[in-house]
Amino acid sequence: MGATSMIVLILAALTFSTIAILIAKIVTKATTNPQKGEPYECGIPTKGKTWTQLNVGYYLFALIFLIFDVELVFLFPWAVVAKQVGWMALVEIVIFFFILFMGFLYAHKKGALKWV
Amino acid sequence: MLSFSDISKFIDSWLRDIFNPTWTMVIEMMIAGVCVIGLFAVLGLVLVLMERKVAAWIQIRLGPNRVGPKGMLQSLADTVKLLVKEGMTPDGADKFLFNFAPFIAMMVAMLLMAPIAFAKDFQLWDMNIGVLYFSAISSIMVISILMAGWASNNKYSLMGAMRSGAQIVSYELSAGLSILAIVVLSGSLNLNDIILSQADGWWIFKGHIPVIISFIIFIIAVTAETNRAPFDLAEAESELTAGFHTEYSGMKFALFFLAEYINVFIVCAIGATLFLGGWMPFHIGHWDAFNHVMDYIPSSVWFFGKTFFLIFLIMWFRWTFPRLRIDQLLNLEWRFLLPISMFNILLVTLMAILGWHF
Numbered sequence: 001m002g003a004t005s006m007i008v009l010i011l012a013a014l015t016f017s018t019i020a021i022l023i024a025k026i027v028t029k030a031t032t033n034p035q036k037g038e039p040y041e042c043g044i045p046t047k048g049k050t051w052t053q054l055n056v057g058y059y060l061f062a063l064i065f066l067i068f069d070v071e072l073v074f075l076f077p078w079a080v081v082a083k084q085v086g087w088m089a090l091v092e093i094v095i096f097f098f099i100l101f102m103g104f105l106y107a108h109k110k111g112a113l114k115w116v
Numbered sequence: 117m118l119s120f121s122d123i124s125k126f127i128d129s130w131l132r133d134i135f136n137p138t139w140t141m142v143i144e145m146m147i148a149g150v151c152v153i154g155l156f157a158v159l160g161l162v163l164v165l166m167e168r169k170v171a172a173w174i175q176i177r178l179g180p181n182r183v184g185p186k187g188m189l190q191s192l193a194d195t196v197k198l199l200v201k202e203g204m205t206p207d208g209a210d211k212f213l214f215n216f217a218p219f220i221a222m223m224v225a226m227l228l229m230a231p232i233a234f235a236k237d238f239q240l241w242d243m244n245i246g247v248l249y250f251s252a253i254s255s256i257m258v259i260s261i262l263m264a265g266w267a268s269n270n271k272y273s274l275m276g277a278m279r280s281g282a283q284i285v286s287y288e289l290s291a292g293l294s295i296l297a298i299v300v301l302s303g304s305l306n307l308n309d310i311i312l313s314q315a316d317g318w319w320i321f322k323g324h325i326p327v328i329i330s331f332i333i334f335i336i337a338v339t340a341e342t343n344r345a346p347f348d349l350a351e352a353e354s355e356l357t358a359g360f361h362t363e364y365s366g367m368k369f370a371l372f373f374l375a376e377y378i379n380v381f382i383v384c385a386i387g388a389t390l391f392l393g394g395w396m397p398f399h400i401g402h403w404d405a406f407n408h409v410m411d412y413i414p415s416s417v418w419f420f421g422k423t424f425f426l427i428f429l430i431m432w433f434r435w436t437f438p439r440l441r442i443d444q445l446l447n448l449e450w451r452f453l454l455p456i457s458m459f460n461i462l463l464v465t466l467m468a469i470l471g472w473h474f
Contacts, residue, residue: 004145005230005241012149013226016156017219017371021203024367028202037207039270040362050208050269058282061446065285068454072292075461076248079299083468090465097458104455113450115443 060112121237163377164191174435203366213267218371220260225378232385235416246307258284265360276359280350286449291337293457294330297464298390311394318393326463331391338383346437388422395419
């Protein structure tokens with residue numbers, strides 16, 4: 001079907017979810033209650049702001065992920081031709097991984113991969 | 117034997133006789149859309165029932181057995197129940213993002229259907245970058261989860277979403293690297309070419325130990341990427357109630373649930389395609405007689421058999437391993453799986469260049 005299938009699939013997903021939610025909206029009877037709209041916290045009223053501060057670790061891992069993900073994108077075209085290029089491809093990727101691995105070791109040494 | 121391409125060609129020529137080309141295309145697109153929605157709904161129902169039955173079987177109990185013969189209609193009854201529940205939005209929530217997140221989850225799950233070859237010559241989009249497409253689209257999944265968790269205005273949801281973000285993003289790396297092993301060996305990003313390269317044996321048998329290692333890493337990584345136990349920190353019910361979908365109810369929750377199960381199916385289908393030959397029957401090198409006998413089993417049976425075997429494996433994990441802690445989870449990825457899969461790529465390349473595979 002070619003690239004049109006993407007449009008078809010997006011439209012199919014949208015119609016499916018819209019129809020499902022609409023049917024549910026028609027079938028159900030909405031009731032109002034002041035307690036109903038409160039954030040759920042096992043029956044206890046929420047203390048303070050709900051959008052709280054979180055561990056910095058999440059941010060650090062996202063940063064390291066960014067580096068490695070870009071590396072992964074570089075690897076895709078390499079992988080397709082690796083077999084045809086032969087030994088040169090292996091040498092290149094060993095150099096590439098060596099540099100990357102140094103960065104990885106640096107991050108490890110700095111303690112970025114440790115959960116605080 | 118009737119093949120899917122014959123059927124689609126027949127429908128195409130039949131439509132072309134009646135309508136002009138533009139309308140033919142529109143109607144064909146509609147048929148494809150309806151088929152995918154049907155497949156979606158059926159897969160959702162089957163997988164939910166399968167999960168409960170496998171769980172029951174492993175824990176030596178009966179599982180659902182009241183609705184329909186042997187509880188076969190249980191998931192249908194659940195759907196009806198979810199349909200009549202009120203889908204409410206909490207007062208403090210970001211209304212637009214809260215209501216839009218399930219749509220994104222569904223769109224991602226649906227878009228991932230495009231490159232999968234369900235049977236011989238039966239594929240929505242035979243694209244030349246199938247593997248890249250899979251890794252690209254599957255990483256959008258995390259956006260819907262973060263969106264849902266952030267917009268819910270709930271501490272549990274926010275923490276679940278953050279955990280899930282860190283987890284999906286981390287395990288994407290080793291999943292991508294283990295996929296690359298097969299790309300190196302087959303020299304193509306096209307899923308159909310990868311399947312055809314396994315005509316004389318599946319990669320998991322042809323590729324010796326390096327491919328087996330990357331298969332194991334792939335299974336671990338996709339289990340984490342789909343947020344399933346033992347990596348279900350995003351919705352760890354004993355600590356976070358239900359994680360990122362704590363505040364969702366009714367049909368919006370059902371859409372998340374459905375998208376989650378479809379994602380499990382899709383990653384298993386990709387795993388089956390890359391490592392176990394997709395719709396390719398079980399072939400051994402030059403044993404032509406044996407290969408010919410195997411060809412009599414239809415290709416769709418092979419595909420769904422392998423996929424459901426992998427799904428069973430993932431369900432088995434759920435009832436075998438205890439849940440990891442977040443630091444253990446990230447340690448496993450960054451200290452073990454990532455270096456191992458990087459080293460493994462080098463091994464696979466060496467093997468491919470020397471021609472050490474069968």
